[in-house]
Amino acid sequence: MLFGVPLQALMGQLMLGIVNGSFYAVLSLGLAIIFGVLKIVNFAHGAFFMLGAFTAFLLAQHLGANYWFVLFLAPVFVALVGMLFEWLFLRRLYGLDPIYGLLLTFSLVLVLEGGFRVAFGSSGQPFSTPDMLTGTINLGFMVLPLYRAFVIVAALSSCLVTWYVIERTSLGASLRAATERPDLTQAFGINVPRLVTLTYGAGVGLAAFAGVLAAPIFHVNPSMGSSLVITIFAIVVIGGLGSIKGAIITGLGLGVVEGLTRLFYSEFSSTIVFLIMVLVLMLRPAGLFGREEG
Amino acid sequence: MRRWLLVLSTIGLAALLLVPFMPSLVYDIFVMKALCFVLFACAFNLLLGHTGILSFGHAAFFGTGAYVTGQLVKEYGVPTDLGILAGGLVAALLGAVIGALAIRRSGIYLAMITLAMSQLVYFFFLQAPFTGAEDGLQRIPRGVFLGIIDLRNDTALYYVVLAIIGAGLWVIWRTVNSPFGHVLRAIREHEPRAVSLGYPVARYKVMVFTISAGLSGIAGSLKAIIFQLAALSDVHWHTSGDVILMTLLGGMNTIFGPAVGAAIISTLGHYLDPFGGWVTVITGVVFMTCILVFRRGVLGQIEQRFQHRSEPSTSTEVHAEPDTSNSPNGA
Structure with a gap:
């Protein structure tokens, strides 16, 4: 017993919180990267998360594709779709008020979600956990389902890899340059429009990766991303879109807080993130990791 | 232009007054629903078109109006x-609170904050004991x-x-002018210039938020009375x-453009129902095309x-072209 609750329950919710937090971290990270370079808040982030899960579901269910293959292929496919979307539509809005980007990606949500609802209905499709990752590990103080452990490791490694690419490679250096001064970066001979397209692809690819990871945990359904993306927005307001580290830490932290809330005040578990956002806005309007926007 | 507008609005008003006498042509409940969205969209546009604030959570005010009126x-x-x-007043109060929080940030952040706040309101109505959760408040007399x-x-x-x-529309017209x-x-x-001129900008923003929310609430209240139902879809994002689509489609830099947009979208929704x-999906495509x-x-x-016809020498198109010089493309 700890704080008046069984240790088993505490650990279980903590675990679930970390799993959700890893999804939050990957999603807000993608949102932050896209915002950094495109100056657009990608409302369709949840829709791409859903698209990733559905792609995985369709590949696995209808073509019998191997899970590891799907885990790689679905994000790549979604990244291509995202790049096409950026190339065809989104780039027409650069230089306009950023709210148009938000609205265009919102309209994409309507199209994608509506389309999938027509095709597959609103109810969830089950997605089985890969054989290799079924089963549990007994940690002594709790029983940890293997797949959940895998999700946490995979999600956090993808965050780490992204952070490494952006902060430590020359590609990342050009990306950061394009974030600060696109015109000068272009003058140095870097193909900025292509970099922008790639960034959007990478961002939504990350979302799709999270979607594939989430598929065996949640049911695969058309609206699985839209409620998530609103929570992600609140997380991004709390953490600020400016920093990659901030996005990861805030995402993970709020997942844990949410899990613990479910244990202690379950009626607040769906709203706690928004309530924290209100608190942060009152005390530190720029966000925990944010710079004051101009 | 002015004369044409006068003629058109007279015809429109006459048509609206005659609606109950033409049951074979139009369904009056449908027209009433469209009218609610006309007020909702025009009220919303006080923020988007006239103050330059994008609220992505206006359903919170619309739905609050509906639930408060329904419950009372x-x-x-x-x-x-x-x-x-009362529905309007409670929505206005909520608008003041959400507005005061949301204006602590601007632009895109403000949109995300209002969306998150409206999700909070959504969960409130989902979980509160009196709202009937998924069923909504039914059989409101x-x-x-x-x-x-x-x-x-x-x-x-x-x-x-x-x-x-x-x-309600008269209030909006008076407010704008x-x-x-x-x-x-x-x-x-x-x-920044408004600030430097000494205007208490934050207070103005909260005030316009309050007015807009109050009128949106009244639109929601009316909808609850017309359909005798306050449902979760009224507070849903x-x-x-x-309402953003209606406003954009109608024209956000006009006073009554959103009314036109609301009429178009309501009609689309009505006839596409089958x-x-x-x-x-169709709404999404219209939205995309619009943007x-x-x-x-x-x-x-x-x-x-x-305007083009009356002053052919100056092309207004030029001003409307986006300034691409500081785009991320750097092109």
């Missing part, structure tokens, strides 16, 4: 007129308006709704998205056409 009229037997007033007009009669209800919507409205446009055009799930090629909206486009 149904459970506490409050007269319908007072119920609608229409009651008697001002003690004499029996609203169970659809025709009587229609004229009451028309009168209230008309009054008042000194207060001029300050709002100053904030939209150049906020889809409704927030719909297509079921496709409505969302990509049609940012002035219907009324904005018409207005521009007229």
